[in-house]
Amino acid sequence: MPRTRRKPRTRVVAAISAVSALGLLVGCSGGGERTGGGRKDGKVTISMGLYGVMGFKETGLLDKYMEENPDVVVEAEIAGDEQTYYTALQTHLAAGSGLKDIQGIEIGRAKELVDTQKDKFADLSGVKGTDHFLPWKQSQVTSGDGKVIGLGTDIGPMAVCYRKDKFEEAGLPTDRDEVAKLWEGDWAKYVAVGERFKEGAKGDKVAFMDSASGLFNAMIYGGPQQFYDKEGELVYADNPVVKDAWKLASKAATSDLTAKLRQFQPGWDPGLANGTFATAVCPAWMLAHISEKAGEANKGKWDVAKAPKGANWGGSFLGVMEDSPVKKEAQELVAWLTAPEQQAFLFQKQSLFPSSRTALESPEVAGAKSEYFNDAPIGEIFGAAAREVPEEQVLGRKDGTIKDIFSQGLTLIESQNKSPDDAWNTTDERVKKAVG
């Protein structure tokens, strides 16, 4: 009878849908693994969470480590964008799951992690063979009580990249030593050279620099403190370093010396290729980007000169999680990856500038020249800049966010015709809101 047959079927369907509903609920509450790594059959698996182009996987360093240590398997997961990576890292830290054994730390986040999450990271201060870093690099990830949550990978010492051909057209010297002499010791001289460039340039199609924020960044990242003081208080409003940088950058913006572009945003890349600006303040890691975007056609037109003052923009660290089941092995891997030899190797492969003092002094770094940039002695230029950075640089919790807000403040002057005072007030208000 169809009636009796239908009944069990409805029951089965009902049961299935109820069970699947339950399954959905259970699925949500899953998880519980501590970190990615573990031990199995005498093999140690170490997981890494990285972002951007840190170079470890790309250059085959991880493979090399696995070859030298046959009982170790390294699994690296790389997020393209650091912002996405950090958001995920924060949720993983808060939830206590989904973490890797080794996590990359960007300099803009270092302070926040030291302040709020240092218990979750293993202390690396005692790891053997890690006393070769630049002093200011390791101070950025050292907590008040001396705990070190990461080991330094690369840094971003700054120089000025400039177009030789545009300088020649404007009647300025083109040799990199003479160019560096023009602005030696003072960023104000750099802006003064800009005025000379503007007078001498033929036509008004070429601006002296790409953006006012590039100049601003270079100036503040040469100082011992930027937006915060050691106690973690916001001091940007009274910090002479920030005030001077703002004044000079807004002067450059209002006297039409900039191409009104934003670095790494649309318009900037074709600007590098087509020469809409003659100079850009460039950290070492930017060289790879410039040579790629400006292309083979502009080889030899770009050159690198020493910046008025040494400064550092960017850089990363590798930290090990305290809860990792393979903590010791992960620490060894981190120490190896950040060792002088590997840093020098990454510099040659990816122009990631070493944070290790020993690597800086090695001949393959100190004597390095860039073919694309007219054989500029980049090892020497950036190495000198790295050594000029103050011994201790105070970082703040929201450095990355505040830097973006200041860049936008300068855009208000450059592209929206706001007065520097108005723009400062807006910026001030925004910083307070973002931090508050």
Next chain:
Amino acid sequence: MATSTSSPQDRTTGTGPPPGTDPGVKRRRRGALLHRLDVKGAPYAFIAPFFVVFAAFSFYPLIYTSWISLHRVELASLDFMEWVGFDNYLALVRDERFWNALGNTITIGVLSTVPQLLMALGLAHLLNYRLRGSTFFRVASLTPYATSVGAAALVFTMLFERDFGMINWGLSLFGFEHLDWENNKWAAQAAISVIVIWRWTGYNALLYLAAMQAIPRDRYEAAAIDGASRWQQFTKVTVPGIRSTIVFTIVLSTIGATQLFGEPLIFGQGPNGVTGGADNQYQTLGLLLYEEGWKSYQMGRAATVAWAMFLLLILVFVVQRLVKRFVARKA
């Protein structure tokens, strides 16, 4: 069904002799209970998947968001929530960024919705004619809708670029030089509206077309006999004939406009996308929420924006109902 015939019997056994004596009665009672459960419970089991998913992914987040919005919470320390009551809401109402974002959401919404629906109406009217390769044109008008927001917005962002963009190159032929689309408030909002219009016009046109094809031909014939021109046929026969579809598309576009997020985010590129321009000149409510949550990492304030958006939608709904009732009473 099988149920209705047996249920009176069940009831009589329920009120029968004391339980536990006869195993036959026991079995029958268990059977009856299972049967009752089957009858009363099965429908709930059938609808359970939807409601469980809804509760887990919509209702619970909604409630939890409101709880978060009453606290000061940062993403880095989610376990640590500081009770602040309605401070977040008060701060939001006093924050000019909120009113700016609300204004931008409305202006971009109008700029994108009105031309989009008018163009869709015209396009549908044209597609409704008998023409060669009509299927091709109908499919072609739907392709923008099938493109992802990201791809479309990226391409348009390149087209609207200041120095080397194709649109500025085209304008320069007419003597307009270097229009800075991103930094000019109305230019930026117009550019974002263009992306929205490009993506959604064809979709709406197909909805209109489907409705138009349901209008009986004899109405047009009658109108033609009465001497109505093509235009009069369009305004007097076609538009009234698809009125309910027009209302539907207006509702859909309005919802879409209040949620506008991806296009301006990509249009601004990087930090400027999150804040909707250096001067917040095209920051929508969706972007403000994102800025609070994923730039400042202030979860409490982001949740507050989310709830403010929700309350605004409810307000719009209530106002719309009141107006409707008022109009109906007048009529």
